[in-house]
Amino acid sequence: MGVDVLVGLQWGDEGKGKIVDLIANKYDVVARFQGGPNAGHTLIVEGKKYVLHTIPSGIIHANTINVVGAGTVIDPTVLVKELEMLHSAGISTENRLIISDKAHLILPTHKLLDEYYEKQKGEAKIGSTLRGIGPAYQDKYARTGLRMHHIHSGSFKSDYEALKKLHLVLLSSLGYEQNEEFKGIEEAWLNAIDQIRNIECSAIENYLNNLLDKGGNVLAEGAQGTLLDISFGSYPFVTSSNTSSASACIGLGVAPQRIKKVIGVYKAYLTRVGSGPFPTELDNEIGRTLMTFGNEYGATTGRERRCGWLDLPLLKQTVVQNGVTDLVITKSDVLTCLETFKAMDVSGKLQEFNSWEENISSVRDYSHLPQNLKLYLGFIESELALKNTMISTGPGRDEIIMC
Numbered sequence: 351m352g353v354d355v356l357v358g359l360q361w362g363d364e365g366k367g368k369i370v371d372l373i374a375n376k377y378d379v380v381a382r383f384q385g386g387p388n389a390g391h392t393l394i395v396e397g398k399k400y401v402l403h404t405i406p407s408g409i410i411h412a413n414t415i416n417v418v419g420a421g422t423v424i425d426p427t428v429l430v431k432e433l434e435m436l437h438s439a440g441i442s443t444e445n446r447l448i449i450s451d452k453a454h455l456i457l458p459t460h461k462l463l464d465e466y467y468e469k470q471k472g473e474a475k476i477g478s479t480l481r482g483i484g485p486a487y488q489d490k491y492a493r494t495g496l497r498m499h500h501i502h503s504g505s506f507k508s509d510y511e512a513l514k515k516l517h518l519v520l521l522s523s524l525g526y527e528q529n530e531e532f533k534g535i536e537e538a539w540l541n542a543i544d545q546i547r548n549i550e551c552s553a554i555e556n557y558l559n560n561l562l563d564k565g566g567n568v569l570a571e572g573a574q575g576t577l578l579d580i581s582f583g584s585y586p587f588v589t590s591s592n593t594s595s596a597s598a599c600i601g602l603g604v605a606p607q608r609i610k611k612v613i614g615v616y617k618a619y620l621t622r623v624g625s626g627p628f629p630t631e632l633d634n635e636i637g638r639t640l641m642t643f644g645n646e647y648g649a650t651t652g653r654e655r656r657c658g659w660l661d662l663p664l665l666k667q668t669v670v671q672n673g674v675t676d677l678v679i680t681k682s683d684v685l686t687c688l689e690t691f692k693a694m695d696v697s698g699k700l701q702e703f704n705s706w707e708e709n710i711s712s713v714r715d716y717s718h719l720p721q722n723l724k725l726y727l728g729f730i731e732s733e734l735a736l737k738n739t740m741i742s743t744g745p746g747r748d749e750i751i752m753c
């Protein structure tokens with residue numbers, strides 16, 4: 351009993367959503383602790399695809415409570431769309447969703463600031479998802495932000511207008527002129543605020559600590575990946591939150607002693623969306639083959655993901671930093687699109703492997719995997735000195751091998 355944390359060990363898009371969905375029913379609560387709607391967690395359940403940006407992936411399981419933590423930033427417009435998507439799929443969120451009163455709000459002007467900061471950077475742009483994440487965290491740390499509890503106060507409208515005014519001064523110095531389009535966006539945002547007032551908004555740190563004291567268990571669901579961590583990633587080509595396991599404590603208000611397992615998810619190759627260094631990148635036909643077969647397009651922005659070989663020096667670093675206890679590999683099935691493939695070993699040398707022809711999506715037993723894949727998995731495990739506890743063999747919920 352306690353908190354298990356699940357994190358991405360690369361640049362995001364490791365397939366965390368599927369793994370959370372797979373294990374969520376073992377937990378009383380699934381909680382998001384950082385990030386915002388820059389995340390896109392894709393789940394495929396009984397052939398139906400769900401993409402979640404704000405709400406934890408546990409929402410698909412009827413008996414799981416879902417918490418959005420204090421370390422997150424929330425765009426009400428995106429949240430409302432997500433609720434509508436779930437409701438139209440017959441998934442009830444009533445009494446199953448609690449948002450921290452301390453989570454920060456993303457304003458329409460935060461998104462504009464994101465766009466204008468990126469424009470100003472020119473060639474040096476970060477490749478942000480432009481969801482207003484960075485500017486919302488900027489206001490959090492400048493102590494000028496609006497939090498979820500503000501929407502329940504009588505002064506919300508004037509608080510909003512004051513912050514908007516500040517943003518517009520900044521935006522006009524960056525070349526932005528307010529227009530009719532903004533009015534429409536703002537109206538939709540204010541409508542969304544009205545709709546999310548019905549969602550339970552409270553001190554989730556008390557709720558979670560009480561639950562844990564009574565023997566309950568929580569799965570903390572990370573967003574993005576460790577290589578995008580604001581402190582330890584390839585700054586400035588990072589996101590604006592701490593994405594590693596320790597961030598679960600800060601984002602949920604639980605002590606480090608509560609953490610039990612750290613589940614680290616990584617892909618059999620490597621992808622990155624947006625700008626920044628990528629030592630094993632394949633800016634060639636092989637990279638494009640991986641992109642096509644691996645369906646490597648951003649769940650949030652639809653952008654093409656840059657593809658490359660598995661980078662074990664980086665993976666080793668993130669395994670150590672997160673204190674991974676349980677390793678999960680995803681998308682090894684995609685490697686069948688190549689006859690041979692490579693991975694960078696911990697000493698920085700590229701090693702070559704032979705692929706296999708068998709379709710592994712229906713394999714449920716490790717011993718039935720192709721020999722060449724077993725060799726690759728063994729190589730990774732010896733480089734990391736850690737065993738894989740799950741091997742994902744396809745996008746569906748049941749396409750998994752428990753080791």
Ligand code: IMP
Pocket residue numbers: 361362363388389390476477478479480481483484573574575578587588589590623624625
């Ligand atoms: P931002 O957090 O939207 O400003 O984006 C900063 C960087 O992180 C960009 O390179 C994005 O592509 C990347 N990024 C943000 N969220 C995700 C994610 O969920 N998956 C993968 N990359 C992400």
